Amino acid sequence: MTTNDLNGLSALGIARRQLHFILIADCSGSMSGDKIASLNHAMAAALPAMREAAADNAETQVMVRVLRFGDGADWHIGTPVPVDALQWSDLTAGGETHLGTALLLAASVLNPENMPGRQLPPVIVLVSDGQPTDDFAGGLAALLASPYGKKSVRIAVAIGSDADLDVLDAFIAHPEFKVLQAHNAQELTNRIRWATTAPVKTVSSPLTIEGGAVAELAREAVSQADATGELVW
Amino acid sequence: MERDQSRSDVASAARLILARHGGPAIVSDRRRFAALLADHAPLARREIRVLGEALAIGAFANLVAAPRDQLSFEQARLTSRLETDLGLQRELAAWAIELIAELATGIVTATAPPLAAAVIKKSEVQPPPPSSTASAAAAPIVAQWVQTPVTAPAAKSPPVAWLVCVLVGSIISSVNTLSWFSVFAWRAASDDALIIGHATVGVTVLVPLIVGLALRSPIAALVISLLSGGIELVLSGELAALYLRLGSGSALALSLLLLRRLDRGPLLAMVASCAAITGDFLVVWLVLDVFYYSNVMGGELALVFALRVGSALACGALLAAPGASLLRRLVTPAERTSAASPDSRPPSTQPR
Incomplete structure (x- = not known):
């Protein structure tokens, strides 16, 4: 079936499932320089693979949002955009690390009012290089208490050796799923590419039950977690 | 840049x-x-x-x-x-x-x-x-x-503080000299002998005290005490003099260490210094009683001990008076701070 045929099915009332993908990007001052440049490059490089993964799952419509945080948090891409139509615009860095505020903002959209229709568990990817400097616990609690937040698949990518792994582990909140670490630009590109494509394939696969998707991703993540490149950050 | x-x-x-x-x-x-x-x-x-x-x-x-x-x-x-x-x-x-x-x-x-x-x-x-x-x-x-x-150059202290230090040291040395003479029945000694005794003991007590405080060096105080004891030994032939200076030098070095360790301020440390200096008497008493003289009367020893302890307390009282702040400047470097009073408490650590 072609995409037009699928659209036709939609017109008949058979709605495609939506997979909301939310990228939460650390844009604090410590990300200035090569870190934010590498993140921008990684996202731009991951888009083609993300589109390809989405195309392989025709029954699923992948919608992308991007949330940035530094001093406070705001939407870099606030209205969900289909991955096919997504054009990446570079993030800039500056300010403190208000991750708690970012999680509160993310929690505010993880509900049926903002995500109507048939929904797959949303995928939230957090990318950070440091430690939160605001109320992280409060923000995380709000995220996990939201209707779709507690069901979400959460992935964390730590940039550099100064990232607080305990905080990122708390965000993931899964005993088998570990933080992905990136110590140079190439590793960050690889981690971002995997984090933006593997969940799309796994979560939207008809052969994967809801709870098993995370476990399967966790097993895949183990092969991604080992840093093998040069230690730059 | x-x-x-x-x-x-x-x-x-x-x-x-x-x-x-x-x-x-x-x-x-x-x-x-x-x-x-x-x-x-x-x-x-x-x-x-x-x-x-x-x-x-x-x-x-x-x-x-x-x-x-x-x-x-x-x-x-x-x-x-x-x-x-x-x-x-x-x-x-x-x-x-x-x-x-x-x-x-x-x-x-x-x-x-x-x-x-x-x-x-x-x-x-x-x-x-x-x-x-x-x-x-x-x-x-x-x-x-x-x-x-x-090490670095020590901060300069006001001249008056040095005069107070000299006064305190003179009191200590005078009492020590008198007690020393009384123990060894040199009551009939000539005036010249008494003057020389005062000067000798005054120098051997005062100089290590001043040097130790100025350099903030316990070891310097101990070394100078031993040197002065050695000079006394050469001049008088009395081995006990060396023991005496060893005792006082050790006590002074210990008190200078306490000046830093206890963090209770220079006043208490100076009182401890005065009391410690008179502790040389215990060394003398032990050495003399055991090795030198067996006919030293208990009453005279008690008198000497009381005189020395009394002198330490008197020095402490003097330091508690106007001399205290002057000596405080002597033992701590000058600081250009926003507070005018040297007795003001450290600033609060509460959030501003």
Whole structure:
């Protein structure tokens, strides 16, 4: 079936499932320089693979949002955009690390009012290089208490050796799923590419039950977690 | 220049962080403070890491707890510790400790260079101007105790303090001389002998005391005491004189160590000094009673002991009077601080 045929099915009332993908990007001052440049490059490089993964799952419509945080948090891409139509615009860095505020903002959209229709568990990817400097616990609690937040698949990518792994582990909140670490630009590109494509394939696969998707991703993540490149950050 | 700019950026960022996050308490959360610094001054990674190392050894807590009149001592000690334990450049270690001291106490010490155009006062917090420039980081280090290999010129003390010290030392030596003569039944000694005895004992007690306080060196005080004892031995032929100076020198060295360790202020340390100096009597008594004279009367020994203890208490009372503040200036380096009174308490560590 072609995409037009699928659209036709939609017109008949058979709605495609939506997979909301939310990228939460650390844009604090410590990300200035090569870190934010590498993140921008990684996202731009991951888009083609993300589109390809989405195309392989025709029954699923992948919608992308991007949330940035530094001093406070705001939407870099606030209205969900289909991955096919997504054009990446570079993030800039500056300010403190208000991750708690970012999680509160993310929690505010993880509900049926903002995500109507048939929904797959949303995928939230957090990318950070440091430690939160605001109320992280409060923000995380709000995220996990939201209707779709507690069901979400959460992935964390730590940039550099100064990232607080305990905080990122708390965000993931899964005993088998570990933080992905990136110590140079190439590793960050690889981690971002995997984090933006593997969940799309796994979560939207008809052969994967809801709870098993995370476990399967966790097993895949183990092969991604080992840093093998040069230690730059 | 790049190094100076990085240090200036970190210092400015630190002051801004304190202003935003409720005051100096944020510094005690080492990891969070370092994360904030990395956000505000991302290019100054080396300086931020050095600050983190300084905080890891407890620099902030130690500087908060240090009495104001010993703040510079504590800074110097922490600087040396960073240098010797972690192999940091002394200049960089000194800069880190000085910045932490400023954040902890709100005081810019006399040895600290102006890190930014704005100086944060205790009662108000202002972010520094963005165009502030940093001066060179190196600064002279204040005098330290013998335990550290670094020494520096001691701070100058007011002349009156020295006169008070001489007076106190003269009282100690006079009482010691009189008690010495009374024990050895030299009551019939000539006036010349008494004068010479006063002068001899006065010099051998006074000189180590002054030198030890001026150099803040217990070892210097002990060495000079032994040298003076040796001179007495040569002049008088009395081996007991050497023992006497060994006792008094050891007691003085111990009291000079206590001056730093106890952190109770110079007043108590000086009283301890006076009491300790009279402790040489115990050495003399033991040595003489066991090895020299067997006919020393118990009553006379008690009298001598009472005289010496009494002289120590009298000196303590004198020091508690107007002489106390003068001697306090003698034993602590001069500091140009915002507080006018030397008796003012350390600044509060509550959030500004």
